[in-house]
Amino acid sequence: MSWLVVGKKYLKKDSSDIFEFVGMGSEHGTFKVLDLHGTATEHVFPHADLKLFRATDKAVPAKLALELATKLQMDVCDTWSLELEKAQVQAALLTNHSEMLVFVVARESLLDVSQLLFTNTHKIYAAGKIKKHGLKIYPFGSVQLLKEDLAKKQEAQQAGKVLLKVKSSGRQYQVLAGKVDIQKETGAIPAFFWIPSTEEEAEATMDLSSTVYQGWLEIPCLKARKPLQAGEQLQYYKPPVQTGRKKLKTTRLAFGKAGFVQPFKASWKGRSANSMSCCSTCAPASTVPALLWQRAMVEIQERVALAFAGGRHVPIPPALLVVGSDGSKYLKVRPSHGAICKLICGEAKCKEAKNPSLAASPALAKLHGQIQKALEPDQPGDDIFEAKDCKRKQLSKKADAPETVTISVNGTDVVLLAPKSSKTTDLIVKMEPQMMQAVFDMLAVDCEACFRELPKRAYTRSGKYRGKRGRSEEHSGKDEES
DNA sequence: AAGAGAGGCGTGTACTATGA
DNA sequence: TCATAGTACACGCCTCTCTT
Structure with missing residues (x-):
């Protein structure tokens, strides 16, 4: 053989x-x-x-077949036309910047960076008087294509990313701030990125607008919105983004206490309040819908609250809710999340613990072990060359990974979303009462140990928190100052 | 193949708004 | 004044992509 x-x-x-x-x-x-x-x-x-x-x-x-070679020619290849566009955008950005970093309004005396004051904390102030519109600052840095995904675009805009737009193709490119090392005196100050936004319109000294470079590329631009006096910081006005909290505030002003109200139950797709209870003896793990009003327009947002082991309902933040590709709902059981700890261990125990977390739970580790095992590829056969194939399978595991994985937890089949990496600690459990019950039961055993005995991750305080006394020191053991 | 850099994710702390 | 919920952000590790 x-x-x-x-x-x-x-x-x-x-x-x-x-x-x-x-x-x-x-x-x-x-x-x-x-x-x-x-x-x-x-x-x-x-x-x-x-x-x-x-x-x-x-x-x-x-x-190669002639048809294939023709199809894959460089001048008809999408990738390379994108590369070309990117290179053109990059060149346009840097050319525009070098010409216009400090814009000179016709017949005004030349301005230069000596009329600006830069700080090591990445802020810029006027060093002398600057006339309205007498200063324009453009971004510079390397560009990177922003994916077409609309959600990502919105996210990018909310995060204050600096974007260029090609008018013909509509594609957007993110400008990445150039590097500067003040100690080594290398690089260049990315002035555009050192001008922060402010939500106080009165504090704003700059306006954010955009210019069109040679008719085809939209480049953002910051210009002095008023005459600037020496010492005034360069910052531009950005209207505040409504947060959930603020929406709630507006609502309460309009409607009083909305909270978790009765009328909603009727519209909860026919579910009763304790529909998540698995049996009469088990603790009810129920979903309770709540209302979140936005402004006075009566917009309704469904929210989920869960109860376990006779505890009170714990509202689950939207960040912990995941929807699978088939529309199934999943709960992200994040071991360090306050809501998850409160749900599994109960409010009383969580109150006793400082920063409750189940991250160190042996039961959690066991569940992760089961998940990893379930995701492992088949064992290699006898062929001595198959070891190589096996390694390749592991390398491509991520790309080939199934969306869900099923493990048995105390006799109950539990469906989870497959973790993105072996280091992922969140269990993303399908929101079925029996499945959540099985997982919660298993984790609940470790509450006491996690809160009292088991070590937590160390935390080195730095940046603006350096030197502050905090609650973490009792367990971090790293902050030895004072 | 190795290294660099960007960005994502998990964990934890600090802060703020709100209500009791 | 205190407790609570939610948000912002720091840090460190990891993955992915690109470059050399």
Whole structure:
């Protein structure tokens, strides 16, 4: 029985040819080698030489079909037209910047950066008087294509990313701030990125607008919105974004206490308040809808609250709710999240603990072990060359990974979303009462130990928190100052 | 293949708004 | 004044992508 597999490709030591195994004789092994034109030549090797062969994934040299070569020509390839556009955007941005960093209004005296005052904390102030519109600052840095995804675009805009827009294609490019090292005196100050936004209109000294470079590229621009006096910080006005909290505030002004109200129950798709209870003896893990009013327009947002082991309902933040590709709802059981700890361990225990977290739970570790095991590829066979294939399978595990994984928890089949990496600590459990019940039951055993005995991750305080006394010190053991 | 850099994610602290 | 919920952000590790 040979380890060589008929039809598979092999490399031979000291040869660049790719051999396809044809068959084994009593004294020789037979291979064939294909040339560019598909013509095969036969090669025969004695058994003693077969140890020189190793399995390979390399492709046999062959001509590409003319149609394919035509299709993949550089000048019709999408990738390269995108590359070209990116290069043009990059060039336009830097050309525009070098010409316009400090804009000179016609017949005004030249301004230069000496009329600005830069700080090591990445702020910019006027060093002298600057006239209205007498200063324009453009971004510079390397550009990167922003994915078409609309949600990402909105997210990028909310996060204050600096975006360029190609008018013809509509594609957006993010400008990444250039690097500067003040100690080493290297790089260049990315002035545009050192001008923060303010929600106080009165504090704003700059306006954010955009200009169109040579008719095809929209580039953001910050310009002085009023005459600036020495010492005034450069910052631009950005209207406040309504947060959930603020929406709630507006609502309460309009409607008084909305909270978790009765009328909603009727519209909760026919579910009763304790529909998540798995049996009469088990603790109810129920979903209770709540209302979140936005402004006075009567917009309704459904929210989820869960109860477990006779505890009170815990509102679940939207960040912990995930919807699968089939529309199924999942709960992100994030072990360090206050709401999750409160749900599983109860409010009383959480009150006793400072920063309750189940991250150190042995039961959690066990569940992760089960998930990893369930996601492992099949074990390799006897073929000595399969070890290589196995490694390749592991490497491509992420791309090939199924969306969900099912594990057995105390006899209950629990469906979870597959973790994105082996380090993911959140369990993303399908929102089915029995499944959540099984997981919660298992984790609840560790509440006491996690809150009292088991070590928590150390936290090194730095930045603006350096030197402050905090609650973490009792367990971090790292903050030795004072 | 190795290294660099950007960005995502998990964990934890600090802060703020709100209500009792 | 205190407790609570929610949000913002720091930090460190990781993955992914790009470059060399």
